[in-house]
Amino acid sequence: TxxxxxxxxxxxxxxxxxxxEALVKAMLEGLQGAEPAADMALCAPAPYLAQLQSLLQGSPIAWGAQDVSAHEQGAYTGEVSVAMLKEFGxxxxxxxxxxxxxxxGETDEVVAAKAQRALAAGVTPIVCVGETLAQREAGETEAVVKRQLAAAIHTVGHCITEIVVAYEPVWAIGTGKTATPEMAQAVHAVLRAQLAAATTHPKRVHILYGGSMNAANAASLLAQPDIDGGLIGGASLKAADFLQIVASAR
Ligand code: 3PY
Incomplete structure (x- = not known):
């Protein structure tokens, strides 16, 4: 399947x-009746995770954090551990x-360590990769995203099938600019090939597109063979838009 x-x-x-509360209730109301077309999650600021746990428990929407510490516990002021995230579901x-x-200032190594820490506790890391405008214009897109994903592959080893990858071209984040479906697909295909070299099950890994995905452009992006979903910024703050993106994921 x-x-x-x-x-x-x-x-x-x-x-x-x-x-x-208003946003989540509107989403849950909008989801009533039909089987959702996609798996869903909301990633909130840490102080709101308890609220999401109480609002979303038992619903079809999962929840998560926007970051996690690379450290297990201890003297790391301001950090949130994966064990804490687990406690809030x-x-x-x-x-x-x-x-x-x-x-x-997060480096590829720090990001990989965070992914590893999350995986070890049974929390799925959504590992973001993506090139800046200057890197794209210099023809470095492929090299940059491969270097970023390679750090995660190197660190998590055979657990790589348990991560989610998100390709977010930096020039398309919060700018209203979106990669065309063809541009996005080309990078997703590169990432899939890199996963295929690391695991015999590269298709088990969701590769999400992020970067100003919205209700208007989601369907054409999600129709691409290697785009397995979306990481949604601004449009996830509007129930109707988020639900329309979910509906276009058939
Ligand atoms: C965006 O949609 O711009 C994002 O950065 C999502 O993470």
């Missing part, structure tokens, strides 16, 4: 108790989002 696509929302640093943790690489 074909694996379902995965539509994961990345709320980034947005939300409030009141806004989250998180199924996923985004790691290596370009905003963390850019603004928080």
């Amino acid at each position: 074909k694996m379902k696509k995965l539509i994961a929302g990345n709320w980034k640093m947005n939300g409030s108790l009141a806004a989250n 998180c199924r996923y943790a985004i790691v290596g989002h370009s905003e963390r690489r850019q603004y928080h």
